[in-house]
Amino acid sequence: MKSHKCIANGFILGLSISLTSLSQANTNDPTDSPMWDYLKTKYIPNQSYQFDQRIIVQTPLFAEDATQVPITIDATAIPNVEKILVLADISPFQKVLEFTPGKFTPQLSFSMKVQQATAVRAMVLTKSGVWHVGSGLIDASGGGCSAPSIGLADPAWQDYLGEIRARWFSANHLTGEKQRLKFHIIHPQDTGLADSIPAFFIEQLHIDNQQGNTIARLQLFEPVSENPTMTLEKLGTTETLTLHFRDNNGNEFTRQVKP
């Protein structure tokens, strides 16, 4: 019985290999991360995926500051993107953020915390239900996730909590043909791992147009850096939008951005 099963498995394996090679799907992790098997089982169980070099994940040479590691993800080469799930392989919090670009293009820049050297993934789900995985590596001494926020050391931190700055940048020769929205919010983004400091971070952002329709969504998790700054891009014209943030304590912060 046992040997039959092996043969059957071997057959199925052979079949799946030939199938994937037909569709040119690449399932070999380009980063050789020890956590990929765990990651795919946990976050995209039984779903089809392929590593895709068309997705650009930019990381710094080295995490000079483990609490602020700038990441830029560009999945504009992938058609029909539904959402982008950003994961860090080796981290106490693997989920970094989830971006549903809507009317924006599937690309974003932000900063994250890293606890140690890790691969970072841009898991791009297309409308056809296939995950395209882009990867990058961050080299780090680490400690970013267990460090307390810096802002909390200022007794007046609550006075600034939720302060939002934002600006549209019109397309220019440096940024390319898209309109760019950059925003910044003051929030400690505490992970809960620093001694006696509970988790306190922004969980949700939705961006609404003047008609009140949500045109993009972001779900944030613990690794998003303190006082996050984010850059999004959009084709067409700039327009008046409203940013709605909500943190895990139920605080809401809103700000209108005009062209």
Add this chain to the structure above:
Amino acid sequence: MNIFARSLIGLTCLSLSMSSIGKQFDYQLQAKQVAKDTYVVVGKSESFSSANGGNIANTGFVVTAQGVILFDTGPSLRYGTQLRTLIGKITDQPIQLVLNSHLHPDHFLGNGAFSDAPVHSSLKTIQQLQVVGDDLATGLYDLVGDWMRDTQVHMPTPIATGQIYSDQYHDIELIELEGHSTSDLMLYDRHTGVLFAGDLVFFNRAPTTPHATVPNWMTALSRINQLQPRIIVPGHGQPTDGLSAMQQTNDYLIWLAETLTDSAEQGLHFHEVKQLQAPFEQMKLKAFELERSLIHLYRDIEIQHLY
């Protein structure tokens, strides 16, 4: 190399080479005379690595009739010990005074080799070392490894600025400025015209900014300009006649400040700005240090350009 495998490989290399490596932690220090009684030990224009053992900054000393005045002690106990041996080959004079220019680990972690002499820095530097000294030392252990063996933070004690030594050959003054860090000590010999500028001046090696305030740094450089030293010993890079090293550092800081401001005004993000190239042909580590400087400085500038 795969970053996940690196630590394992590091361990393997260590155990393989343990037996043969004993003689190899040799910084090959050489003293270069730049003026009467005045010597510089020039570090490599590199970033920290296990190949250079952290020997990337300059140290220097003046041999006076009262003893040796030493400016900075290098990145490790091994460096400090080898520096002391080198000084002993040049003079029989005892170590009279040891100075630490500022808080960065490539400049003071050799202090342990001079624990029988007075080791001084500014009060501000001491206050900072009390907070971050151990972390800086740990960071350097991570980067350069066994070169750091037995190195510990050996705290300096405070010293007043102003004239510290004078005879017919030397007229030595301590000057405290700020900009590269929140306290940058310089040693100036008015008689020989040699200025040990510490890390306020870099030459043909991109300046570093982990604790920098660029406008203050530029003010400090204008003070150096007023001194009109005959020779400047930078913190990193070759000693130079005249003001060219100071001028280059100033030009770089102007370029950096303008680049970051312009980039923020255009809405650029980190990975776009890091690709810009500083127009200094001879300068080493430009791309590397720009990327680090973006981490240190760009976020705040970026936010200032939002409404």
